[in-house]
Amino acid sequence: MKGPLFYSKILLFGEYGIIKDSKGLSIPYNFFKGALxxxxxxxxxxxESNSALAGFAEYLEELTEKEPTLVSFDLERLKKDVADGMYFDSSIPQGYGVGSSGALVAAIYDKYAEDKITVLENLTRExxxxxxxxxxxxxxxxxxxSSGLDPLNSYLSLPIxxxxxxxxxxxxxxxxxTEGKGAVFLLDSGSTGETAPMVQIFMDQMKNEGFRKMIKDQFVKHTDACVEDFVNGNVKSLFGNLKQLSHVVLDNFKPMIPVKFHxxxxxGIETNDYYLxxxxxxxxxxxxGFTEDFEKAKEALKDYKLEVVYNF
Incomplete structure (x- = not known):
């Protein structure tokens, strides 16, 4: 048995902001993938994956009991498959922000959900x-x-x-x-990040009125502008807004950036060679990373592993 492939995703814009109703833009990233x-x-x-799936199956049983109108699964088949050694074979790195659990959730829903909403039907907003x-x-x-966006992106394999x-x-x-000099790229920090503690830090900071004001007046404002610019292909304006956004993140999200990257x-902000x-x-x-000249960025970041996601 091998199930269909589900891809990783990249949230280009909207991290943390979407918790506070900013715009966001998420795209599939086919470099990494997984299948049951x-x-x-x-x-x-x-x-290890099989053991995690056993725990997940129990959790889904509880979820079905608690919220029967939301979703139900063929639990008998799921449990049998788990008992037979099913696992999620994935190249998506965990703790890297590219949606490893999202792809797994999409794969389980696709295979075991009853009355599932399929990718082929007319996908209304509802x-x-x-x-x-x-x-x-x-x-x-x-x-x-979870906002549910990572699995949604993985399931639909469409920009959202x-x-x-x-x-x-x-x-x-x-x-x-593909001939363009500009690029969106991934920079490997060399260490994994844990989502839950980072979100907790953000939530704690949101209790502070000054931080809330900064989120609304600066972070959400620049995030929204970047989304508009990217979707509409306004590259010049995009890089102006990216510079501002990168600055706001460096000034206000220090715990989320390992010290050696400060x-x-x-x-990047000072030289305009790239914005992180x-x-x-x-x-x-x-x-x-975003750059108008990938060769320049590559030279400036030569000690790091970069992976191009999108070319301008």
């Missing part, structure tokens, strides 16, 4: 919001609290535009210009 497999793979990774709600409840098993909490739509983004972050931002909750994993 069932064979007698005795590797430690397969065993259906998208219902899927997002289901996925949020499912993924909270892994993170404590978040206008607000209750207004999401699949969207198209400008085609990549100077690197600042250097969080990819997911931060703390480690990947950071997102």
């Amino acid at each position: 497999k069932r064979n007698k793979n005795n590797s430690s990774v397969a065993k 259906k998208l919001l219902k899927l997002k709600a289901i996925f949020g409840k499912m993924e909270s098993f892994f993170h404590g609290k 535009l978040i206008n607000s909490k209750d207004n999401i739509e699949s969207t198209s983004i400008p085609s990549q210009n 100077d690197l972050w600042k250097k 931002k969080l990819c997911g909750s931060g703390g480690g994993g990947y950071f997102l």
Whole structure:
């Protein structure tokens, strides 16, 4: 048995902001992927995944009992498959902000949900919001609290535009210009980040009136502008807004940026060779970089592993 492939995702814009109703833009990233497999793979990774799936199956049973109108699963088949050694075979790195648990949630929903909303039907806003709600409840098993966006992106394999909490739509983004010099890239921090503690730090900071004001007046404002610019292909304006956003993040999200990256972050803003931002909750994993000249950025960041996501 091998299930269909589900891809990783990248939240280009909206990390933390979407908790406070900023816009967001999430795109599938086909470089990493995962699929459910069932064979007698005795590797430690397969065993660990199988054991996590057993816990997840129990959690889904409780979820079905608690919220029968939201979602129900063929639990008997799921449990049998788990008992037969099913695991999630994935190249998506965990703790890197590219949606490893999201792809797993999408795969389980796709295979075991009853009356599932399929990718082929007309995806109205209501259906998208219902899927997002289901996925949020499912993924909270892994993170404590989830918006449901990562699994939604993985499940649909389409760019998703978040206008607000209750207004999401699949969207198209400008085609990549493979000849272009500009790029969006991932920078590997070399360490993993834990989502739950980072979100907790953010929530604690939100109790502070000054921080709340900064989120509303600066962070959300620049995030929204970046989303508009990216979707509409306004590259010049995009980089102006990215510079501001990178600055706001460096000044106000220091706990989410490992100390050794503070100077690197600042250097990008000062030289305009690249701008860095969080990819997911931060703390480690990947950071997102944006540059109008990838060769220049590559030279400036030659000590780090970079992976191009999108070309301008």
